[in-house]
Structures are given as C-alpha cells and as structure tokens.
Amino acid sequence: MNDLPKQKETNLSFEKIKKDILHPMQNHKGLELWIVFLITVISVCGWAYYIQLKDGLGVTGMRDYVSWGLYIANFVFFVAVSLVGMLISSILGLLRIDWITPISRIAEIIAVAFVAVAGLVIVLDMGRPDRVLNVMIHGRFQSPILWDVTVITTYLTVSALLLILPMIPDLAICKKELTKASPIMKKLYNILSLGYINTPAQHKHLHKMIRTLMVLIVPIGLAIHTVTSWLFAATLRNGWDTTIFGPYFVAGAFVAGSAALIIAMYFFRVNYKLQDYITDLQFDKMGKLLVAVCLVYLYFNLNEFLVPGYKMKTGDDIHLKELFYGNWAIMFWASQLLGNIIPIILLVNKKFRKPLPIMIISLFVLAGAWFKRYVIVIPTMLHPHLPIQNVPENFVHYYPSAIEISVTVLSFALVLLIITVLSKIFPVVPIVETAESKGIEVKIEA
Amino acid sequence: MKEETSNNSRRKFLKSFGISVGAAGVVSSFSLIGAAKAAAKKPAEMVNLLTQDGQLVQVDKNQLRPTVNEPLDELQKRGREGIPGKSFVMVIDLSKCRNARKCMDACQNHHQLRADQHHINVLQMQDAEHTAPYFMPKPCQHCDNPPCTKVCPVDATFKRQDGIVLIDNERCIGCRFCIAACPYSARIFQWTEPKDAEKYKDLTYNIEANVPQKKGTVSKCLFSADRLREDKLPSCVSACPNGVYYFGDQNEDAVTNGTTGETVRFSKLIEENAGYTLMEELGTKPRVYYLPPKNRAFEFNGDLLNEENLH
Numbered sequence: 001m002n003d004l005p006k007q008k009e010t011n012l013s014f015e016k017i018k019k020d021i022l023h024p025m026q027n028h029k030g031l032e033l034w035i036v037f038l039i040t041v042i043s044v045c046g047w048a049y050y051i052q053l054k055d056g057l058g059v060t061g062m063r064d065y066v067s068w069g070l071y072i073a074n075f076v077f078f079v080a081v082s083l084v085g086m087l088i089s090s091i092l093g094l095l096r097i098d099w100i101t102p103i104s105r106i107a108e109i110i111a112v113a114f115v116a117v118a119g120l121v122i123v124l125d126m127g128r129p130d131r132v133l134n135v136m137i138h139g140r141f142q143s144p145i146l147w148d149v150t151v152i153t154t155y156l157t158v159s160a161l162l163l164i165l166p167m168i169p170d171l172a173i174c175k176k177e178l179t180k181a182s183p184i185m186k187k188l189y190n191i192l193s194l195g196y197i198n199t200p201a202q203h204k205h206l207h208k209m210i211r212t213l214m215v216l217i218v219p220i221g222l223a224i225h226t227v228t229s230w231l232f233a234a235t236l237r238n239g240w241d242t243t244i245f246g247p248y249f250v251a252g253a254f255v256a257g258s259a260a261l262i263i264a265m266y267f268f269r270v271n272y273k274l275q276d277y278i279t280d281l282q283f284d285k286m287g288k289l290l291v292a293v294c295l296v297y298l299y300f301n302l303n304e305f306l307v308p309g310y311k312m313k314t315g316d317d318i319h320l321k322e323l324f325y326g327n328w329a330i331m332f333w334a335s336q337l338l339g340n341i342i343p344i345i346l347l348v349n350k351k352f353r354k355p356l357p358i359m360i361i362s363l364f365v366l367a368g369a370w371f372k373r374y375v376i377v378i379p380t381m382l383h384p385h386l387p388i389q390n391v392p393e394n395f396v397h398y399y400p401s402a403i404e405i406s407v408t409v410l411s412f413a414l415v416l417l418i419i420t421v422l423s424k425i426f427p428v429v430p431i432v433e434t435a436e437s438k439g440i441e442v443k444i445e446a
Numbered sequence: 447m448k449e450e451t452s453n454n455s456r457r458k459f460l461k462s463f464g465i466s467v468g469a470a471g472v473v474s475s476f477s478l479i480g481a482a483k484a485a486a487k488k489p490a491e492m493v494n495l496l497t498q499d500g501q502l503v504q505v506d507k508n509q510l511r512p513t514v515n516e517p518l519d520e521l522q523k524r525g526r527e528g529i530p531g532k533s534f535v536m537v538i539d540l541s542k543c544r545n546a547r548k549c550m551d552a553c554q555n556h557h558q559l560r561a562d563q564h565h566i567n568v569l570q571m572q573d574a575e576h577t578a579p580y581f582m583p584k585p586c587q588h589c590d591n592p593p594c595t596k597v598c599p600v601d602a603t604f605k606r607q608d609g610i611v612l613i614d615n616e617r618c619i620g621c622r623f624c625i626a627a628c629p630y631s632a633r634i635f636q637w638t639e640p641k642d643a644e645k646y647k648d649l650t651y652n653i654e655a656n657v658p659q660k661k662g663t664v665s666k667c668l669f670s671a672d673r674l675r676e677d678k679l680p681s682c683v684s685a686c687p688n689g690v691y692y693f694g695d696q697n698e699d700a701v702t703n704g705t706t707g708e709t710v711r712f713s714k715l716i717e718e719n720a721g722y723t724l725m726e727e728l729g730t731k732p733r734v735y736y737l738p739p740k741n742r743a744f745e746f747n748g749d750l751l752n753e754e755n756l757h
Contacts, residue, residue, distance in 0.1 A: 056639065057635070057637050065631065126621055126662075143596070145623060236593055386630060389570060390550075
C-alpha cells in the first residue's frame with residue numbers, strides 16, 4: 001500500500017481488529033434467539049396477510065375515500081430510511097470524510113434491508129398481487145409507478161453492490177478466519193471474496209469500482225425518494241399538489257435514515273462490544289449531521305405549511321386546519337416537535353450527542369418520521385375536492401384494522417430479520433478499511 | 447320495474463351471445479390433429495354441432511371445452527376500441543334535480559353494485575356559506591385530459607376514441623393510484639367479494655359494463671358503454687324521472703333528454719343555459735357539462751344538508 005496514512009497513536013493491531021469484529025458473529029447466543037423471535041412474529045403476521053389475500057383488502061380500514069392508508073405511509077417511510085445508504089457511504093464517502101469508515105457498512109445494511117422490504121410492502125398493498133407481473137407485461141412508462149419500480153430495483157441492486165464490493169477484502173479474511181462457519185457459509189465467503197489477496201492491482205481496481213458506484217448511487221438515491229414523492233405530487237389533491245414534494249421528501253429521508261443509523265450503531269456497539277470502533281466520535285459526528293439534516297427538513301416544512309397557511313385557499317384551508325388544530329393536530333405537532341424541533345435543540349449540546357442520549361433522541365426522531373408519513377398520506381385522502389356523502393360512516397374516517405397493523409408489523413420484523421442475518425454473516429464494521437484508516441498494515445493470505 | 451326487465455333482457459342477450467360464439471369457437475378449433483388424437487383413444491360419447499357454414503359435424507364430447515376466451519377477447523377488443531365516429535357528452539341540468547336517486551338505483555342495478563357503491567352519486571352541494579344549496583348528480587366526468595388514465599401503470603384504465611374512460615378489471619392490479627389521482631372521487635374499489643359474486647361467477651366479463659365486478663379491482667361509471675352499443679341511453683339517463691339528464695354525441699351536436707326523449711342541439715343548450723364543467727381550473731376537460739341550478743323546480747329542504755343525514 002503506497003497511500004497508507006502514517007501510523008496513528010493506537011493500541012489496536014490487525015490481529016485484534018480481526019478478532020474483535022469477527023468474534024461476535026459466531027459467539028453471540030442472544031442472536032439466534034432474536035432470529036427465532038423475528039421468524040415467529042413473521043409467521044404469525046403472515047397469517048394476517050393470508051386473511052387479507054383470502055377476503056380482500058376489505059379486512060383493512062381502507063375504503064373508497066381513504067384508499068391509500070397505513071401500507072403506503074409505511075412504504076414511504078421505508079424508502080426514506082433506506083436513503084441513509086446513499087447519504088453516508090456515498091455523499092460523505094465521496095467527500096473523503098473519514099469518521100464514517102466504521103459505520104458505512106451498517107448504513108448499507110440498513111439501506112438494503114429497508115428498500116428490499118419497501119418493494120414488498122407495495123405488493124402487500126395491491127388488490128390483485130397475483131397480477132403483479134402485469135407491471136412488466138403491460139407496463140406503461142407514463143405512470144410514476146413504473147418509475148418507482150425501476151428506481152427501487154436499481155437502488156436495491158446498487159446498494160447491494162455497495163454493501164458487497166467494499167466487503168471483498170473482509171470476506172477474504174472471513175474465509176480464512178471463520179473456521180467454525182458452516183460449509184455453506186465458507187462457500188459463500190469463498191465465492192464473494194473473488195480470490196482477493198490485496199495485491200496493489202486488486203486494491204486499485206476494487207476502489208475504482210467502489211467510487212464509480214458511489215457516484216452512480218447519488219442520482220439513483222435522489223430518484224427513489226423524489227419519484228416516491230411524485231406518487232402524491234402528481235395528483236390534484238389538496239396537500240399533495242405541491243412543487244416542493246421531491247426535495248421535501250429527500251430532506252425528510254435524510255432525517256429518518258440518520259436516526260435509524262444512530263439506533264443501529266448503538267445496538268451493534270453494545271451487543272457486539274464494538275466500543276473501540278464505533279466510538280463516541282461517531283455518535284458525536286452523527287449527532288451534528290442529524291442536526292444539519294433536521295434543520296434542512298425544518299426549512300422545507302416551513303415552506304410546505306406556512307406558505308399555503310398564509311393564503312388559505314379553500315381546499316388547503318380545510319386540510320391545514322385539520323392538521324394545525326383539528327383531528328390530526330396531536331400527530332402533526334408531535335411529529336414536528338418530538339421528531340424534529342426538540343431533537344435539534346437538544347443535539348446542539350455536546351452532552352446529548354453521547355451514545356445513549358442520542359440513541360434515545362433518535363428513537364423519537366424515527367417514530368416522528370413514521371407518523372409524519374402517516375400525516376402526509378391519510379388526511380389528504382379524507383379531504384377530497386367534493387364532499388363525501390351517501391356512504392357508510394366508516395368511509396369518512398380511517399382507522400387501521402388489526403390485520404393491517406399485523407401486516408405492517410410483519411414488514412418491520414422482516415427488515416429487522418434481514419439486518420440481523422446480514423450482520424450475523426458479514427462483519428458489520430469493515431476490518432480492512434478500519435485497519436487502513438488507522439495506518440495498520442493489512443495482511444490477507446491466499 | 448322497467449329497469450329490471452331491460453336488465454334481464456341484456457343478461458339474456460349476453461348469455462345467448464356467449465353460448466353461440468362459444469359453440470362456434472369450439473367447432474372452429476376442432477382441428478385434425480385433435481381428431482386424430484381423439485381417435486387413437488377409446489371411442490367416447492359424440493355430440494352433434496352445427497358449424498358456422500351450416501354443416502352438421504360430430505365431435506367427441508371430451509374435446510368440448512367451455513370456451514370463454516373467444517367472446518371475452520372479442521368483448522375486450524371492441525371495448526378498448528370504442529364506437530367509431532362518436533364523441534359522447536352528458537349534460538346535467540341542476541335546476542331539475544330533486545334528489546329522486548333513480549339514477550343511482552338504476553346504475554347500481556346495471557353494474558352489480560352495493561347500495562353504498564356509487565358510479566353516480568347525487569351530492570348535496572353548497573358552494574359558499576350564504577349561497578343556495580343544490581343537488582348535484584356526479585358521474586365520472588370522462589375527462590379529455592384524464593388524470594386517472596395517466597397514472598395507471600398497466601393501461602387497465604384508458605380513454606377510448608369515443609371519449610369514454612373505461613376500466614378493464616381483467617388487467618387492473620388494484621394499486622388504486624387512479625382513485626388517488628381522480629379529483630372528482632369518481633372511482634370505487636371492490637374491497638371485498640362483490641355483490642352477488644357467486645351468482646355471476648360464470649358470466650363472461652363485459653368490459654363495457656364492467657360486470658361481473660371483481661374483488662381487488664377498481665370500478666367506475668362507464669356511461670353504460672354496453673347500452674350505447676345497442677343505441678340505448680345510459681342507465682342513469684333513462685331512469686331519471688325529472689328530466690335532469692341529456693346525453694348524446696358531440697359530433698352530431700345533439701343530446702337527448704332521458705326523460706322526455708326530446709333531442710336538442712348540444713351547443714345551443716350549453717350556450718343558452720350558461721353550461722359549465724366541474725373544476726375547470728384543474729384542466730381535466732370533462733365531457734360532463736352542468737347547467738346551473740337556476741330557477742330550481744323545487745324548494746331545497748335545508749335539513750338535508752345536515753351532516754348526520756348524509757351517511
């Protein structure tokens with residue numbers, strides 16, 4: 001390696017790094033129990049989906065007026081969180097910001113898990129999931145749904161590549177070191193490591209590829225959330241018919257994604273005992289990043305609500321009054337205050353950027369982000385241009401049914417399962433990159 | 447009562463149409479290879495069938511398949527093409543509507559809908575606090591710039607050459623984007639098994655009436671496209687007892703009142719009565735025109751606007 005930084009003050013050696021990071025993958029008892037728990041949840045909630053398949057979407061709380069509900073709100077949330085992969089490993093990576101090294105893989109794992117399940121959530125929301133292939137057979141490129149399908153699959157592919165490619169040197173290490181791994185896993189490490197032995201030529205090629213993907217994923221990442229926002233902005237409904245939805249959604253996605261990453265960082269640090277790698281510095285920096293993206297999001301919120309609120313056109317008037325002091329006020333203000341404004345105020349103080357406090361704050365931010373999506377999707381559907389009349393009482397309100405909630409729990413359990421499994425079979429902190437960033441010499445045997 | 451009989455005859459027509467085309471399909475698809483194969487097997491029960499060119503032929507009963515494909519394909523094809531040379535328009539005279547709701551009943555009958563499912567819905571409107579309320583029947587506006595067909599990912603809802611916006615529930619994937627996109631709330635979704643699903647399950651799907659309805663797909667007003675093919679007026683137009691509806695062809699510049707049977711010039715009717723379209727500012731270019739509720743033929747009962755009475 002000719003571009004190694006100078007050896008910094010550190011008590012870490014390459015052997016210690018390898019041991020610290022690989023050890024918890026094979027020796028974490030609770031992990032198996034957690035996986036069993038998640039699979040149980042998925043099976044039980046899978047039953048709820050079976051009922052929905054059998055009896056139709058009528059088992060949900062959705063009706064003719066609120067025809068998009070919990071599922072779509074959750075879909076938007078999942079797409080939002082997945083954007084953290086692009087923010088951390090490519091935008092900050094391209095800017096050569098070095099503190100992201102130990103957390104970039106966690107960011108990619110989150111991205112892959114959330115965007116994969118987001119695609120599934122859309123299928124769960126379909127009235128005729130048996131006809132899903134019609135999207136390929138009869139697909140019309142004039143429909144934003146086709147754009148969404150295209151960019152989501154592309155983002156999933158590129159995110160998966162951005163997870164695996166930078167991991168190749170680590171997989172070469174796994175192949176050698178994880179002697180207790182099952183034959184299937186050994187085979188997987190063997191295949192995915194592609195015979196990497198860290199020669200200068202291999203190193204150069206690999207990093208060229210990674211950088212190309214990092215550039216590629218920026219427009220794709222922007223596209224997935226912009227197109228998702230267009231599913232709403234392309235309609236003529238009050239509350240959705242606005243021009244800033246694209247950047248507004250992207251800014252909100254960075255908030256949700258950063259919060260999710262901080263929570264994941266905390267759990268991996270504690271459960272995998274990675275205090276030497278995911279250090280207070282990473283939490284401190286992520287705290288500052290969260291403040292920055294929250295401020296940008298706050299700015300978009302001001303534009304989104306104050307400008308129409310100042311004019312109060314007839315349609316907006318009903319919609320905004322419902323949000324500001326009507327039926328939706330608690331959810332709206334909770335998501336704004338607990339999910340954005342209060343976290344900004346707290347996180348500008350250094351002491352709140354310590355691991356535990358910032359993790360707790362991030363839980364609020366993430367929950368706020370989820371409810372914000374709910375507030376974006378449902379109230380608009382309740383206030384169409386023409387009055388809702390001559391329909392049963394339950395068409396005028398929307399409460400998600402137990403089945404709907406179970407299916408949503410299923411999607412969350414699936415995300416957690418994917419994250420857990422990926423973190424069990426792959427090192428969550430990059431071994432080689434961490435060593436290189438600390439100026440420690442890396443040796444990978446053939 | 448009149449509506450029911452016309453509905454029955456339509457069903458009878460559909461049924462006989464299905465059987466005759468179906469039989470023709472079976473006969474024409476009776477190929478030599480199939481016959482050779484059948485001959486190789488043990489002789490089975492034979493049935494006599496008449497071919498299209500009048501020959502009586504014998505067919506192995508095992509070879510008979512209830513073909514629904516051919517008539518379905520035919521219905522789908524002509525349903526997507528529309529009626530050449532036509533440009534359908536509807537005019538709704540708000541000054542005449544007394545909220546009799548015969549249009550809603552006839553529509554629900556025709557399209558196999560439940561009482562809470564509306565292809566056409568008579569709304570009680572009040573534009574501003576001190577303006578006079580009025581009743582407004584609201585079918586699909588069959589826009590010339592339809593926001594719904596634009597967003598459909600699979601071309602399940604589309605605009606035909608005769609101006610009608612149709613929905614193909616054999617193709618619809620149930621994403622409900624069109625419902626979100628429609629500013630007139632004109633679309634409904636079959637959340638559960640549709641009304642009388644068991645009864646109609648063998649009926650060949652007719653895209654121009656969107657029956658039988660299918661679970662998990664979208665439905666909407668079709669201007670009774672199946673009736674237009676038979677030179678009849680849409681169900682709602684014919685059912686109105688108060689002369690609210692005019693329906694016709696813009697190319698001929700003629701619309702017929704469904705109650706009186708009187709045919710008038712479309713352009714003159716619109717011009718003289720200050721006709722307008724709903725929410726023009728959205729740029730959807732509706733094919734449904736409204737005449738303002740001026741000199742209403744009745745006193746509006748103010749109580750009806752009470753929210754409680756609307757559900």
